[in-house]
Amino acid sequence: MTKHKIPRGTYDILPTESYKWQYVQNIFREVAKLYNFKEIVTPIFETSALFERSVGDTSDIVEKEMYKFSDKKGRILALRPEGTASVVRSLVENNLDLQPNSSKVYYMGPMFRYDRPQKGRYRQFYQYGIEYFGSENPLVDAQTIAFADTFLKKVGLKNYNLEINSIGNSNCSDDYDQALVNYFKPHLNELCNDCQRRIEKNPKRLLDCKNKTCKSFAVKAPSMLEYLDEECKIHFEKVQEYLTKMNIDFIINPLIVRGIDYYSQTAFEFIDTNLGAQNTLIGGGRYDGLVKQMGGRDVPGIGFAGGFERLLLSMEAESISFGEEQKPNIFLVTLGENADEFAPSLLAKFRANGIASEFDPDKHSIKAQMKSANRINADYVLILGDDELANDKINLKNMETGEQAEIALSEIIAKLKEKF
Numbered sequence: 001m002t003k004h005k006i007p008r009g010t011y012d013i014l015p016t017e018s019y020k021w022q023y024v025q026n027i028f029r030e031v032a033k034l035y036n037f038k039e040i041v042t043p044i045f046e047t048s049a050l051f052e053r054s055v056g057d058t059s060d061i062v063e064k065e066m067y068k069f070s071d072k073k074g075r076i077l078a079l080r081p082e083g084t085a086s087v088v089r090s091l092v093e094n095n096l097d098l099q100p101n102s103s104k105v106y107y108m109g110p111m112f113r114y115d116r117p118q119k120g121r122y123r124q125f126y127q128y129g130i131e132y133f134g135s136e137n138p139l140v141d142a143q144t145i146a147f148a149d150t151f152l153k154k155v156g157l158k159n160y161n162l163e164i165n166s167i168g169n170s171n172c173s174d175d176y177d178q179a180l181v182n183y184f185k186p187h188l189n190e191l192c193n194d195c196q197r198r199i200e201k202n203p204k205r206l207l208d209c210k211n212k213t214c215k216s217f218a219v220k221a222p223s224m225l226e227y228l229d230e231e232c233k234i235h236f237e238k239v240q241e242y243l244t245k246m247n248i249d250f251i252i253n254p255l256i257v258r259g260i261d262y263y264s265q266t267a268f269e270f271i272d273t274n275l276g277a278q279n280t281l282i283g284g285g286r287y288d289g290l291v292k293q294m295g296g297r298d299v300p301g302i303g304f305a306g307g308f309e310r311l312l313l314s315m316e317a318e319s320i321s322f323g324e325e326q327k328p329n330i331f332l333v334t335l336g337e338n339a340d341e342f343a344p345s346l347l348a349k350f351r352a353n354g355i356a357s358e359f360d361p362d363k364h365s366i367k368a369q370m371k372s373a374n375r376i377n378a379d380y381v382l383i384l385g386d387d388e389l390a391n392d393k394i395n396l397k398n399m400e401t402g403e404q405a406e407i408a409l410s411e412i413i414a415k416l417k418e419k420f
C-alpha cells in the first residue's frame, strides 16, 4: 500500500499541539471583544480576478504565488492568499459600506501562497486579522495598531518592534514614484528581473525586493517621507502622536512599503527581534481607495493580519506557556460485568452534567485502566466494581494528591459538580 504524504509547505496541527492554537485564538477573540470587532467568515476561494485587482498584478502574490484553478464550469478561481480582498468584496456585496457607522470585523483562517517553504513560511498558513472601515481619522490608525499591540502583549510576547511608515496617497505618491524611477534607472542592469519589469509599473515594489543587490540599492533610495504632501504629513504625525499617548513604542522605517498594491498612507509591521528571515509577525496598513475600487462607496479602511505560525514560534522562543492541554475531569475505571454494563449510562449522566469523562472501552485490567487515567492526566479517577454498584458506592481518587474516598453512587454527580 502507498503511504500518502502531506503536500509540500503544509502541515498538520496534531492533537498534542492544537491546544496552543486554541489558546492564542481565544486571546485574539478576547481582544476583538475589547475593541468591539465582530467576526466575519468568508469562503477560502474567490474569483481570481478579485485578488488580481486588489492585491495587484505586480505583487509577488498575484504574479507568482496564487493557487489559481478553474472549476468544472470554467470559472477562474483562486484559493485566497490573504483576507482583506475577500472582506472588502463581502462589505460591498452585502451593502455594509452604505451604513453610516464604521464596520469593524476580524477573521481567522487558512490562506494559501505558493512560495518556497521555510521556517515560518508555508503554502497553507493561518492568519488572524482585522479590518476597520469608515474613518480617515489617524486615531483609527492608532487604534488598529493598538489592537495588534494589545494582542501581542496579551499572549505574552516581549521581543518585538513596531515599525511604521507612510507611503502617501495618490496626490504625493506619483512624485515619489518618479523619484524612485530616477534613482533606480541608472542601476537597471544590476537589478533582478522582477525589479527590471516592475520599475515602470510599480517602482515602490523595488523597495521590498528580497534580492541582495536590489536591497543594497533600496536602503539608499529616496525616502517617501520627504515626498509626503501636507495632508499625509499631518496624518502621519497624528498617528505617531496617538501612539505615543498610548505608550506604544515605534520605529519609523521608510522602507516599509508592504508587498500589496492597495495600501496608502500608514503602513506598519510588527517585527520579531529573535526570529530569523521570516520575522514579520503582523503586517498592515491603510487602504483608503480599495472599497471604491472594488465597486463600493468611497469608504476608507485600515487593517492588519498576522500569521499564527510565526506567533507560535515566537512564543516558543520566549518560553511562553500556552495554558493547559485539554484533559478530562474524570476517568471511570470499572471492574466486573455489572459495573461494565452500568458504565455507559453513568458516563452519559456525567457528560449531561458538564463533567468531562473518559474510560477504557476495551476494559483492560484495573492496573491498565489506572495507567490510562494517568497518561491522559485526568483530575480524578472513579473506581466502580460490581460490589460497589450493588451497595450504592463508588471510589473517588484525586490524582494530584492521591487522596481516596468512598462516596454514595447516588451522590457522585452532586459531589463532582462541586469540584468542577
Ligand code: HAM
Binding pocket: 081, 082, 083, 084, 085, 113, 115, 120, 121, 122, 123, 125, 126, 127, 129, 130, 131, 259, 260, 280, 281, 282, 283, 284, 285, 286, 302, 303, 304, 305, 306, 307, 308, 309, 310
Ligand atoms: P501580508 O503582509 O501579506 O499582509 O501578511 C500578513 C502576515 O501573514 C505576515 O506578516 C505573516 O505573519 C503572515 N504570512 C504571510 N505569508 C505567510 C506564509 N507564506 N507563511 C506563514 N505566514 C505568512 C496581508 O495579508 C494583508 N491582508 C494584511 C492587511 C489586512 N492589511 C490590511 N488589512
